[in-house]
Each structure stands twice: as structure tokens, then as C-alpha cells.
Amino acid sequence: MSDAASSGGASARRRPPTIHDVAREAGISRGTVSRVLNGGHNVSPEALKAVNAAIKKTGYVVNRHARSLVTQRSDSVAFLLTEEQDRFFEDPNFNHLLRGCTAALAKHDIPLLLMIAGTEEERRRIGRYITAGHVDGVLLVSSHSGNPMVELLHEAKMPVVACGKPLGQVATPAYVAADDREGARQMLRHLLGLGRRRIATVTGPLDTPGGVDRLSGYREMLAEAGIDYDPALVVEGDYSRASGEAGMTRLLAQAPDLDAVFVASDLMADGALATLAKAGRSVPGDVAVGGFDDSAIAAAARPPLTTVRQPWERISGEMVRLLLSLISGEPPASVILPTELVRRETA
Amino acid sequence: MSDAASSGGASARRRPPTIHDVAREAGISRGTVSRVLNGGHNVSPEALKAVNAAIKKTGYVVNRHARSLVTQRSDSVAFLLTEEQDRFFEDPNFNHLLRGCTAALAKHDIPLLLMIAGTEEERRRIGRYITAGHVDGVLLVSSHSGNPMVELLHEAKMPVVACGKPLGQVATPAYVAADDREGARQMLRHLLGLGRRRIATVTGPLDTPGGVDRLSGYREMLAEAGIDYDPALVVEGDYSRASGEAGMTRLLAQAPDLDAVFVASDLMADGALATLAKAGRSVPGDVAVGGFDDSAIAAAARPPLTTVRQPWERISGEMVRLLLSLISGEPPASVILPTELVRRETA
DNA sequence: CTGAAAGCGCTTACAG
DNA sequence: CTGAAAGCGCTTACAG
Structure with missing residues (x-):
């Protein structure tokens, strides 16, 4: 009804502020805004301050699609559960792991994409999706021997960290497991x-x-x-x-x-x-x-x-840490975490 | 080592084929390729056939970032779990719901982004992320009364479907629940x-x-x-x-x-x-x-x-269906699903 | 039915 | 330290 409502505010919601708006607000070029967004190197203190103020004022949030288009990185990772793990899904362990990985990733502002490769067809589709570059790496939950997804991911040179040592693979990916x-x-x-x-x-x-x-x-x-x-x-x-x-x-x-x-x-x-x-x-x-x-x-x-x-929290934390380091180009590593006896009443 | 390995094949992996490659392969313009990608309307049968062949030959997969940049849609949805639901997370019900939603979404080739808003700070961060347009809609799991996230999402005009009727809200979002x-x-x-x-x-x-x-x-x-x-x-x-x-x-x-x-x-x-x-x-x-x-x-x-x-499979299926229809502009609706008595030995 | 062209919002050499 | 410019891969009116 109200004209006021349908102008400024509403249209601002449709199209969020861009780097352009921030630049204008800060009285500076877009390149410089981008530089502060990406670490703030080679930026004068005054420019930095002006840009930060402008960001706050405009409520700017980076458009990840635009960014990913140029960086060729998606800034997201997949949590991939393969078929045979059906049982694990009903297990509370799964929850701990999933929640732990989500939390660890969230600290880096990286969204977790949940994928379940149930049928053969799904496996193909997900394989294509992943190898097409829509994620930067994958957290793999698959413990049964000879999972075809492991090889596919390896051939695509996709960074992978598995939960538990994958058995029966030509090339074992990085993994983290309890001892x-x-x-x-x-x-x-x-x-x-x-x-x-x-x-x-x-x-x-x-x-x-x-x-x-x-x-x-x-x-x-x-x-x-x-x-x-x-x-x-x-x-x-x-x-x-x-x-x-x-x-x-x-x-x-x-x-x-x-x-x-x-x-x-x-x-x-x-x-x-x-x-x-x-x-x-x-x-x-x-x-x-x-x-x-x-x-x-x-x-x-x-x-x-x-x-x-089994130290699930540490396991998920290490999985994320390893995956992130793999993504940033470091060589693979696997980690084995100690277990602990918990005495209750049955023994 | 081998020159062969470091040329063609390897570089093709670095940069996946684009719409440009498909167009050239099919001997046709990029606009037409895009048209077949988006439903194939206004495309001659021959062109369609040529493009499909070229897609298969090149192994082309659409770059979602580029697409999202122009369409202003992310083609992904969030599965948002709010803090108080801690207990639900340990519940097998949660697994059924999450798995059901993932599967239903997968049929539409839409990835599910898992988000957990634990702390107040996380809630803020996730709120910003979501309202910045990084997802097209949210599947909300939150049953306790007066969840602040519900209002935030509502103000941002974000399509939302909740699992269970959210209580104590000024504006109740669409929801699906068992009776x-x-x-x-x-x-x-x-x-x-x-x-x-x-x-x-x-x-x-x-x-x-x-x-x-x-x-x-x-x-x-x-x-x-x-x-x-x-x-x-x-x-x-x-x-x-x-x-x-x-x-x-x-x-x-x-x-x-x-x-x-x-x-x-x-x-x-x-x-x-x-x-x-x-x-x-x-x-x-x-x-x-x-x-x-x-x-x-x-x-x-x-x-x-x-x-x-509780019919979890149907619940998750309906949640996804409703969310997708909300996203495509249809008016909201809620659905209540019948329950069923299961007799075993305690009564 | 189809092509040429503009533009989505960003990053990144390249000059200066 | 900073600006102008090219380009990431797509979609979409606009002509024809």
C-alpha cells in the first residue's frame, strides 16, 4: 500500500548492496574494496577504515557466486555418505560426526553440503556434481571395502578426507580414525x-x-x-x-x-x-x-x-582441519586418535 | 614427468568445459546452448540434438556460480537446525527427516546446506548468510516457542517451511507436521x-x-x-x-x-x-x-x-514440495499428515 | 528459431 | 597504495 514501503527498503531487499555500493559509500574504487575483503593487503589504514565503515553501513555481504566464478573455488565442502553406510546413519555416531564437521566448518564460514549416494544413479549424479567443481573438497563417510566413489574422487584429484581408513583402494585417501x-x-x-x-x-x-x-x-x-x-x-x-x-x-x-x-x-x-x-x-x-x-x-x-x-569431536575437527589444508595445497596426512576406556556397570 | 600428461588431459581437468566449448562442438551459438539447458524452448529439433550430443561429448556440466550470478538464485536450500533442538539431534527422528529431505531435494538436483544455529553468534552469522541470498529457501527444524530465527527469516521474506508448527510467532510460517x-x-x-x-x-x-x-x-x-x-x-x-x-x-x-x-x-x-x-x-x-x-x-x-x-518420509517429502512451490512464487500452505497406531507388546 | 551483446558481482594482474 | 579494465561462465531481452 504505502509508497514508502515499496520504494527504498523493499527494493534494497531485492538486490542486496554490491561492492559498487560500498565503493561509492567509501569514496574509493571497487578494486580497493575487494582488496580489503580479501585480507586487506596493500591498503592504506584510512582506506581500510572507510571501507569497513561503508560495509557496516550498507550491510554488505559478499556475493559468493560472483566470487567463485572468478576464483574457481566454491568455498564449500561436501559431506558425502555412501550407500552401504545405511546403518551408520541410524547410529548416534553419525550425528556426532555430522554436527562436529558442520561446527568446525562454520568457524571458517564454509557451508557443508550434505550428499547421500544411495543408488548407483545417485552416485553418478553426485560424482558429476562434485567433480564439476561445485565443492572444494569432500568429507567422506564410507567404511566398507572397495567403495567406487573413492577412486572416482581420486581420479578427479578432488581433495578428500575419509572417516576411518578406506579399505581395498588402489590409493588410500587421507583419513582420520580412532585407534x-x-x-x-x-x-x-x-x-x-x-x-x-x-x-x-x-x-x-x-x-x-x-x-x-x-x-x-x-x-x-x-x-x-x-x-x-x-x-x-x-x-x-x-x-x-x-x-x-x-x-x-x-x-x-x-x-x-x-x-x-x-x-x-x-x-x-x-x-x-x-x-x-x-x-x-x-x-x-x-x-x-x-x-x-x-x-x-x-x-x-x-x-x-x-x-x-571414540573421540568424535576430535575426529570431526581433524577431518575438517586436514581437508582445509589439503585444499590449500598441502600434502595429505592421516591421523589416528587415541580411544579411552569408559567403565560403567557391565564390566 | 610426461609432457602428454601435463598438457591436454590435465589442463582439461583444471578448467572444465564451458558453454562455449559445447557451442563450438555443436556448431551453434552459445545463446542456443543456454536455451536447451533451460528447458529447450524455442529450439529446433536439429539444434537440440546437436547440443545434446555436444554436451555428452564434452562432458559439460553447468557452472552454477555463473548461472546463479545472473539468475540471482542459488538453486540450493538450507536445512536449518536451531539450538534448542539439541535433543532432537540425538533422536533417530532427526536422521529420518534429514535423509528424507536430502533425497527429495536430490531428485531436483538441489543441494542441501546443513546449518546449525547453536550460539547466539552463530545465529547472527547464519542469519546474514541466508538473508544475503545464498540459499533460495530454508527447511526449518525448530519446535520450541518463540524462536527468533523465525521472525528474522520472515522479515527477510525468505521462503521457509518448518517441521512442526512453530509456536509463539507473530507470523506462523508454512509448516508440515504429523497430526x-x-x-x-x-x-x-x-x-x-x-x-x-x-x-x-x-x-x-x-x-x-x-x-x-x-x-x-x-x-x-x-x-x-x-x-x-x-x-x-x-x-x-x-x-x-x-x-x-x-x-x-x-x-x-x-x-x-x-x-x-x-x-x-x-x-x-x-x-x-x-x-x-x-x-x-x-x-x-x-x-x-x-x-x-x-x-x-x-x-x-x-x-x-x-x-x-509419525510418517517421517512423507513429512520430509512434503516439506520439500512446499518449499519448492514457495520458491517458485506460489502462496504458502501447511500440511498435516495422519499418524498410525503401531501395536507391539506394551499395550 | 537463432545470434550478438549486455550484464550479473566479483577478483586480479597491470600500470601508475 | 590505488584505479581502470579485463574476464570468470552464464542468461536473457532484443533484433532479425
Whole structure:
């Protein structure tokens, strides 16, 4: 209705102020405005002050599309989740990681683009999108062996940092992971310290680093304690609660005399706990139970689960740090972070 | 090392093909190439065919920055999570919603930018980012009353679709939600049908629609059954498992004769189950328990939880559909989706 | 139906 | 230290 409302204010909203407006306001050229925007090098103190005032006054915010067009950088990164990770998505771990990466990126004012490569078709589309330069790098969440996306990204020379060491790749990308082997050793050491000797394990999928490395830790520590490896004490799970239940059932049948279990994830451990309860075995009295992750499930389990903590916050922080350094041209690196035993009531 | 490697192929990777390359390949002007890219109107069949062939041959992918610069659209949307939703982030519901929105958007080739407005400072930064036109619209996840972000977005005339009806706003944005009231009624009807008469409830936070509306449904259904409202039978929770445990403890003290509880979320219901077990009350024998959400927790609960299903897939699908139509200039609309009672073993 | 041309908002050598 | 100018890759009236 009001003319006033439909002039100045409203049209200013349609077209945000540009570098041109700032330049005019500051009584200076656009090139100089751009220079202060990009670090303020080669700019006199007075010019800098005038530009900053003008920016504040006009409410100027850089147009990233214009900037990206000339710099050939997008100033954004992808968080890519590949199909097989379906289960991880239901896992609280995923939330921690995603939230951690978002926060770490936000500090650099870099938006995170979430991408899920479910179907083969999606993988193709996302592959094209990414390699077309719409993101500067990718945070990759994919732990199963032989993920085709890894090679595609590598061929496109796209900076990549994976969460967990990607297995079965010609060229392993940079990654950050918790020390799975040492984490398993911590748990085994604890169980052994409790006097347990018939210690079973439900492993993770053996085509994932968590599956393989936690099993190695288990075997190593047992060997160091002078206990022979007994195949009847190990079954493979797939990280789902159901597989924890089923695995525990199998273990009880194969080795009724077991007095402890190391379960390679909290979710599976929660399933194992249910099986144990149903079988009438007390925890930790008859059977001590140890998990892995220290996700929300651990504290909520009945009884509360003794587990191995993965430092998700640090993991996401390091992923972002590594990716940013890769993007700025530094050579790749991977980092392994220590885990920590969290004692609660199951062991 | 090799000259061959450092020429053609490598440099082609640095600078992806542009519309210019496609035009030359097709023997046609750039304007025409652009036209086929944008719907193919006013283009002869031959030209269209030539351009499509050239696109395929060159591996051309549009540069979105260049496009956005002229169209003043970003072709991307934000998924914005505001601070108070901390708990929701740990909830499996969040995953369903996020994944659903990502998938729905992917079908339109629109990337989802994840943003978390935790601190006040972040909220300011994100507000600026969004209102500066870096996204075309926002999917807002925020259920607590009086979220300042809602008003900010409204003033900036940014298209917004919320998940759940935002309470305490001057101007309610478009939203999509499950029918909370009706869902509660379904559960109450079921409990009543089981012959229960002393039905308690642990509500959600009363500054959220889920808290308020599910409580209304509870009260309504009871009234319709001719049962007087008893304040001793209702306690307020905050959607956390701990509040479910505590709420149940309180209810047991205030109304020892209760024979059923309607708990306004699965996570709280899981906590209530623990309290009940500790108190020696059998479920559903002594006390029937009903939850809300049908999240992963429900099926995993002991005993498996009877609950009310929220159609997350449809919710996310509708959110995206509404947002896209808002962006294309259509008037706002909100949608309420029906819930469904899922019978398991607790009631 | 199609081409030539202007312009979106920025950055970056290049002179000075 | 600073300005003028070219150019990033597209879209879109405007003529024809």
C-alpha cells in the first residue's frame, strides 16, 4: 500500500548492496574494496577504515557466486555418505560426526553440503556434481571395502578426507580414525584384569577397518596374556542390534562357558545384553560385557555399558582441519586418535 | 614427468568445459546452448540434438556460480537446525527427516546446506548468510516457542517451511507436521479399548506443539470416554530418556493405582519402561505403555513398544514440495499428515 | 528459431 | 597504495 514501503527498503531487499555500493559509500574504487575483503593487503589504514565503515553501513555481504566464478573455488565442502553406510546413519555416531564437521566448518564460514549416494544413479549424479567443481573438497563417510566413489574422487584429484581408513583402494585417501586396535586392547586388558579368561567377541563386518582392527586388538591381547585363540569364541556381526543379539546367541551355543564378550559396537552390545538377559545370564556376574563407541546407547543400556570411547569431536575437527589444508595445497596426512576406556556397570 | 600428461588431459581437468566449448562442438551459438539447458524452448529439433550430443561429448556440466550470478538464485536450500533442538539431534527422528529431505531435494538436483544455529553468534552469522541470498529457501527444524530465527527469516521474506508448527510467532510460517492431537487420540482410544481407566501421561515440553497437542488429544479422548481429568495423572517431560524415567517415578508416587501411561515420545517411553521395571510393575500386565514416534527405539525397547507412527518420509517429502512451490512464487500452505497406531507388546 | 551483446558481482594482474 | 579494465561462465531481452 504505502509508497514508502515499496520504494527504498523493499527494493534494497531485492538486490542486496554490491561492492559498487560500498565503493561509492567509501569514496574509493571497487578494486580497493575487494582488496580489503580479501585480507586487506596493500591498503592504506584510512582506506581500510572507510571501507569497513561503508560495509557496516550498507550491510554488505559478499556475493559468493560472483566470487567463485572468478576464483574457481566454491568455498564449500561436501559431506558425502555412501550407500552401504545405511546403518551408520541410524547410529548416534553419525550425528556426532555430522554436527562436529558442520561446527568446525562454520568457524571458517564454509557451508557443508550434505550428499547421500544411495543408488548407483545417485552416485553418478553426485560424482558429476562434485567433480564439476561445485565443492572444494569432500568429507567422506564410507567404511566398507572397495567403495567406487573413492577412486572416482581420486581420479578427479578432488581433495578428500575419509572417516576411518578406506579399505581395498588402489590409493588410500587421507583419513582420520580412532585407534581401533589399541581400543580393543584397552578393553581386553580390562576384561583380563577382571580375571576373565574365556573372552568371546562379536566383531564388526570384516570388510571394515573397525571390524578388522578391533579383532586384531582382541587377538593380540589374548596372545600376550598367553591364552590360545579359540575360533568358537568369535562371530562376525554387521553393527546392527539384531546382529548383536544373534551373535550372542551363537556364542552361547558354541561356547557356553564364556565369561566375557567384547562386542565391537555399542548397538550390537545392546543386542547382546538382551540375549544374555533372555538366557538368564547375569551381567557382569556370569558374563562381563564390553562395547565400543560410547554412543548414547552405552549410558542408556541396562546395565549401563562399559565401553571404549571414540573421540568424535576430535575426529570431526581433524577431518575438517586436514581437508582445509589439503585444499590449500598441502600434502595429505592421516591421523589416528587415541580411544579411552569408559567403565560403567557391565564390566 | 610426461609432457602428454601435463598438457591436454590435465589442463582439461583444471578448467572444465564451458558453454562455449559445447557451442563450438555443436556448431551453434552459445545463446542456443543456454536455451536447451533451460528447458529447450524455442529450439529446433536439429539444434537440440546437436547440443545434446555436444554436451555428452564434452562432458559439460553447468557452472552454477555463473548461472546463479545472473539468475540471482542459488538453486540450493538450507536445512536449518536451531539450538534448542539439541535433543532432537540425538533422536533417530532427526536422521529420518534429514535423509528424507536430502533425497527429495536430490531428485531436483538441489543441494542441501546443513546449518546449525547453536550460539547466539552463530545465529547472527547464519542469519546474514541466508538473508544475503545464498540459499533460495530454508527447511526449518525448530519446535520450541518463540524462536527468533523465525521472525528474522520472515522479515527477510525468505521462503521457509518448518517441521512442526512453530509456536509463539507473530507470523506462523508454512509448516508440515504429523497430526499430534489425532495421534494421541488413537493411542488413548487403544488404551481405553484395552479396558484401562487410570491412564496417566508424560507430556512433551509444553512450549512445543508436540507437547501441547498430544496433551489435548489425551484430554479430549478421556473426556469423550466420560472420565474426569485428574492432574495427578499428568507430568511434563522434555523428550529426554531421563525425563521419562523421572516422570514415571513421579507418576507412580502421585497415582500408584494407574494402569496405563501414554508417553509423548519413544525415548521417554523407554525411560518410563526402565522405571516401571525397577518398580516391579509388569508391562503390559500391571501398566500398559504407549509411546509416540515409532522411532528405532520403539522396536528395540523391552518389551517392544506400542506407539504412534509419525510418517517421517512423507513429512520430509512434503516439506520439500512446499518449499519448492514457495520458491517458485506460489502462496504458502501447511500440511498435516495422519499418524498410525503401531501395536507391539506394551499395550 | 537463432545470434550478438549486455550484464550479473566479483577478483586480479597491470600500470601508475 | 590505488584505479581502470579485463574476464570468470552464464542468461536473457532484443533484433532479425
